[in-house]
Amino acid sequence: MTSAASTGSPVDGILATATIVLSLVLALWSLVAAVRHRPPDRPQFVGLAVLECALLALAVVALVGLGEGERPGEPGAFFGYLVTLVCLPPLAWVLARMEPTRWGSAIVCAICLVTPVVVVRLQQTWAVVGG
Amino acid sequence: MADTDAPAGRPATNSGPGRLLIAVYLLFAVAATSRAGLQIATRFDEAPVAYLLSALAALVYIVAAVGLARAGHAGRWVALACCSVELVGVLGVGVLSLADPGLFPDETVWSGFGSGYGYIPLVLPVLGLLWLWRTRHAAR
Numbered sequence: 001m002t003s004a005a006s007t008g009s010p011v012d013g014i015l016a017t018a019t020i021v022l023s024l025v026l027a028l029w030s031l032v033a034a035v036r037h038r039p040p041d042r043p044q045f046v047g048l049a050v051l052e053c054a055l056l057a058l059a060v061v062a063l064v065g066l067g068e069g070e071r072p073g074e075p076g077a078f079f080g081y082l083v084t085l086v087c088l089p090p091l092a093w094v095l096a097r098m099e100p101t102r103w104g105s106a107i108v109c110a111i112c113l114v115t116p117v118v119v120v121r122l123q124q125t126w127a128v129v130g131g
Numbered sequence: 132m133a134d135t136d137a138p139a140g141r142p143a144t145n146s147g148p149g150r151l152l153i154a155v156y157l158l159f160a161v162a163a164t165s166r167a168g169l170q171i172a173t174r175f176d177e178a179p180v181a182y183l184l185s186a187l188a189a190l191v192y193i194v195a196a197v198g199l200a201r202a203g204h205a206g207r208w209v210a211l212a213c214c215s216v217e218l219v220g221v222l223g224v225g226v227l228s229l230a231d232p233g234l235f236p237d238e239t240v241w242s243g244f245g246s247g248y249g250y251i252p253l254v255l256p257v258l259g260l261l262w263l264w265r266t267r268h269a270a271r
Binding site: 076077080084091092095098099101103104106107110111114 | 146147148150151153154155157158161162165166169172173
């Protein structure tokens with residue numbers, strides 16, 4: 001019994017939208033920093049931390065959904081994307097710490113552009129039409 | 132914490148823009164490895180050529196990232212070889228996948244010149260080669 005695929009997905013809602021918006025805002029902020037030759041600043045690191053918390057919350061919501069018997073359309077890909085997703089902000093954090101130049105900000109920007117793509121792919125692997 | 136030992140103005144391959152390049156290579160290594168691993172593990176029979184090619188691409192991305200990160204003379208040669216293989220691969224597979232779609236029944240990272248990945252697979256080796264050229268004096 002598959003519940004309505006598009007509305008019943010635990011990774012499709014206000015929380016997922018919030019992670020996408022937050023990630024894009026952070027990407028824009030760090031892009032401006034990179035263009036202005038600024039190293040990663042405090043707002044970028046705080047933003048990465050907040051983004052990571054939101055993604056962890058998303059992962060917990062997804063796992064709770066699994067616990068209640070809901071199943072993703074492509075389980076393998078879904079867990080792959082989920083694990084990758086929660087690793088992205090820490091990766092950006094570490095690389096930004098290693099590179100205290102404008103290129104550190106560019107790294108934060110690049111990873112924050114990838115994150116929304118992974119969120120969307122995550123949603124697609126949950127709701128596969130006609131599996 | 133900048134751990135570069137290259138003289139000023141001659142950056143090593145693993146600092147500055149190079150670090151951004153390594154980050155993107157890492158992302159592609161993860162993406163291609165997990166995708167190829169999943170495809171080979173779950174439905175290898177459907178498109179073995181495409182999936183083996185994905186695995187090869189994944190391996191090349193990993194080795195390229197390591198080569199750039201290691202800097203040094205050997206690392207540069209490894210990175211140079213990987214970027215060249217990638218460029219040939221993405222161009223070759225791009226042309227082949229357009230000319231004869233039956234060759235690759237399922238998508239690979241390099242299909243359609245990397246169109247499934249925003250053409251980044253096409254741009255990445257070019258940026259890698261440009262970066263190696265820019266830093267060519269660093270390893271001396």
